[in-house]
Amino acid sequence: MQDRPPLFADRAFQTVTALLVVNVGLFLAQEHLGRLWPEPVNWLLVIAVIVPTLVLCRRVQRDPGSSPVVRRYWLTVRIGTSMFVVVAVLRALSGLGAGEWLVPVSVVLHLVGGIVLTGPLVGLPFSARSRARKLGVWLDLGTLTSAAGLLIWHFAASAQFADGRVTGYRVFAAVVIMGAGLNGVYLAAKVVLAGVDSFARRGLYWIGASALIGGLGSAVSFLHPHQPQGNLLVLVLPFAAYAAALGARMQVVDTAAGARPRRPPRGYSLMPYVAIATVDLMVVYHNVRGTSNGMLIDGVAVALTAIVVVRQLIAFRQNDALLARIGVQEKRYRYEATHDMLTGLANRSLFSERVTAAVAEAGPDTLISIVLIDLDDFKVVNDTLGHATGDALLVHVAERMQEAVRSADTVARLGGDEFAILFEGVEAADVESALTRIAAALLEPALVDGEPMTVKASFGVVDGHGGDDAGDLLRQADIAMYEAKARGDGGYERYRPGMEARGAENNRRAAALRTAILEDQLVVYFQPVVTLPGGRITGAEALVRWQHPAEGLLGPGAFIDAAEQTGLIVPLGTWVLRAATREAAGWPGELTVSVNVSARQLRQPGFPALVAAALDESGLPARRLTVEITESVAVGGGATTENLQGLRDLGVRLSLDDFGTGASTLTLLATCPVDQIKLDRSFVPDGGPDAIADAVAQMARAFDLDAVAEGVETEEQAIRLTGLGYEKAQGYWFARPMPAADLRARLTTADVG
Template structure:
């Protein structure tokens, strides 16, 4: 990355080095030349201007810069070509002693006109008819004053024999040079202009050279005329190349100090033209008028000078006011576009940059970055430490993004990076680079934290809007989270259809809850030592009127993502408790003592969940001990709100079962930190233990049974599918188990029938 940056910097400096070297060589030639071989001196102009053309063209053809900047420098490259043609014409006429002709000056005149046209496209003040009228009046004032100066002053020093065509050509070049100088000066003081102010001031060297050569060619002696003739091309090229280098430097280093835009003598050129014209009027009229008439002219000129001075004082006062307003405006714009915590671009600036890039049909790729499990860190360690972590994540993104990429914080723990590329491999390399940068531990206060991220990659396609690209990146980011987190996923069109299908299924699930399309099955839990029915786990099922039976693996994730898991879980809790109360009324002491209900982390985050459980138990006349709430390890580690909810439930008397035990990374620490009553050995450890070949599964299964006995907890083996597994688990010390070998999930009436069945027949 550093090597590439250096090579780009060297490429940007090459035109400036060429123009500088040629200018120095021509100056050296002027010192040693003897009057012969003038052609050699004129060779410098075309060579230097080729470098200037290349320098301007590089910026004008770059896709990573904004459209106004690209358009301006492209037009300057065209002007450089015209000046190059003019330099070649001068080279071809170098051995002729003919004066400056309109034909020879035509390419240079067109080049200056092209520069003026490029400047006119920049913001030069108020973008209205009044603003443009002011600009036009300023330029007209400079043009008229320049014409008068050349006509009455410069041409008066012309030696005898200079033809009218040479005078007209020189005057045209000189006046256009002054006009170009005035418009460059006006553009360089405009606030928030797209072109760097110092680059514009460096460009001013070209019209100054043009005006100077016009004066020297008419009124100068042979020596200065030759010097300016051979130096004009290299000096103009040096001006263009220096300006292009400055612009490339600012584009490559946006945080570098930018030249301040303030008023200068250039901005006073129109007023200087008025004063100069008044002086000419006095000088010319004094030769032919009487004393009284001369006094009137002098008085009129003095009034003009006073008016100009008064306007200057007014401008100075206005300037003082405008500086404060502009300073506040710049600060407000910075605040409106910057995230206050991290200093990165915020969502507004990121969206505007993405929209601009898409509007200009430029390549764009969005990386959407979400910190995995940030809520756990924020809730566990406090928001102050969470903010410090977000700040450090932002610094990692800034330090690992190249200058053409825009990192931003969109809100919360969500970040984004805008790339100026649409190649898949470039986007994937950038995602992998950011993943590596964020994988290193963060030093936050006294803590060292790991904060992995899930990244969604979306490459902008033809016709995509900014919202669509961000939405695609968001879809891909959620796919990365569902795939296991700490990974990146590239968006594919099929993902959008999956989201649509999930949304449609979510809408239908919402209706299903209202229309009572859901029902419960009950997975029996047996005492595998006695064969007696011990309990049952309530499992929700959905019979869709059109789709038929919908798998829980399809609609449960939709419910969790959409938030429907809260009303769905509330329905399951109420229905399971109602059914347990019905069994107790029907079977009396033979009924199971408790019902197991799975609860999602989203429910545990609800502040009123504990009260909801208490109300349901009271409604159906149940005790807290009649309810077992099954939770996963990831739910337990979710944050402070979940911990408080679980502690409140445990204190109430509700039993807590840790489902899928052994599959997480922090199972043992959870047993010390949270009130757990039941451990449910995950099915993955039950599979394959019958033959005894998988020693790892055997060891884990045995360890869980011993751990539960040591801690005074109940241990339940899930997913028992054979008698051999049942026997092996019984030998390990397990008392409770569930699985298809003993009973599949059953409707309420069939599960109730088991409560009256013979214990031996239940197992067999």
């Protein structure tokens, strides 16, 4: 807000202030010294005060910073105030002997001017917005005007009939006195209680003061039209005009400063109580002194009592409504503090409270089961389909969980994709049944935000009893959940002593693996892929090993799980891809290299671009690279499908690894853009039935795919696979995984192509 300009820095305002002081001084001089000049001179002084006021009103009316409503209002003030200039002129002319008829005309014009000035103030809206509050304000105004009417009647209007004579003029005089006085009081109160945003509040208050001065002053001057030394209007009109001038000046000053209007403070609600106190004093005065208006005073007192009763009833109702709203808000705040706003489930705070209460209230033999649940690969949903779909999936999961448990069980969302369930007094077998129902329900395909989805989750379970430490139980459930998640196949894991040590070992292993990637402790071994039955090498599969500085050469079983859990599988897979393509670029002929890709890698945005960069860096043609994926990865949908198509567009070959162990379906083979399928080693014939191996070979031929058998360890297996139609194989019978240098040496002597 800018600084306000000085109030008296306006010449017109300085002029009207000086003229008011002169007018008051001259009026008081005549009161003490007698008439010093003809009465028309007094009316000329009134005109001299009103004219600068009109100038100030005109400035507000034309102020571009004021709103149209404000400008229209001040135009009305100018028009009404101009009428009082005419009133003063008529009174001056009457004093000069121009005609007695000018006085009645001036009275009529006086009333019209008052009506013109009254209209805009009557139209001001109340600050109260609700119907009940508006009714309360009207009752307050009724109280105030009733008390004011009693005072004006008792001390002013009733004096017209003090001698008992009733004439038309006296009735008219009484009506004018009552009307002018009540109008002034009402308008002043209306301004105080008004709620307008366009007017400067200080300026509006002075407009109310102008109305009060003009109304009460006009009533008094009509009561005593001929003071010994002149008409009281010569003092009332300049004061009313000056209050209007002050309001106009403050409107301009506050508008220029950008002052924001303020709503009326609560202290103004004391006005009706002041009115009631005044009437009570009138009652006491009547009882002590006795007056001719006793009946009226008592009647007004009774009426005000009735108004106060109604006003209090309304206030009680408003208070009840306010308390009800506060109660609703309090419940809402309490709910929001203890519940998850997305799913409506209990949040972490409420779940912890209920676990603490459960172990505190339960007996030593009462079983308490806590289950922590984490959705597998939920981040991929957010990254590929957006957070809106992710939120919809969380709501779907929450509904499925609540449907699978009792109403007495507490289901909570702890944050992100982590949920929890508290079972009290439920046998371990029943808990397992509930978790089985939840897992099955989440695996049922559901349309979530327009996307068909299934969810796999990992459950960590811990059983406790009354008196156990709630914090320890939650920590143990968390350890069990991460143990279940480490398996990578969903399902649940029940906490067992010693799991902490395994968790610590996984963390240590993950930290060491991160160092291994940075310090090039990893090496790539290669296992040849050969033709059947001749055994000619057509390529090799890249297999990562860790040359641990203390533990020696480690196979993937020692560190892949840790890499999957921590997300290190992505940089690890990238390292293997680049190392394998660099090595294969130096192989002779059209030998291919196969690289395994994890689900996390294939869901990464831009994965085909990463593969293209590795091919460009090594110089290996795309047709000589085979990316191997598992069946569970192939059905991932979303970004996975897009990335698979992107690899095909590069010219990279795709292979379904461990075929037969996952969700193998004809639909998968028809929709997934693969070039070959690899029979899992568990289905390689070893003296037993070969139905699965035969079926896989037939499917490969039906879809025009290459069929490769892995895990071939004996000559008999190689012969049987050849008979089933397999054209390629790999396994210990042909060659074990070997370092790159050994493979290069073998390629110089072996039959390749």
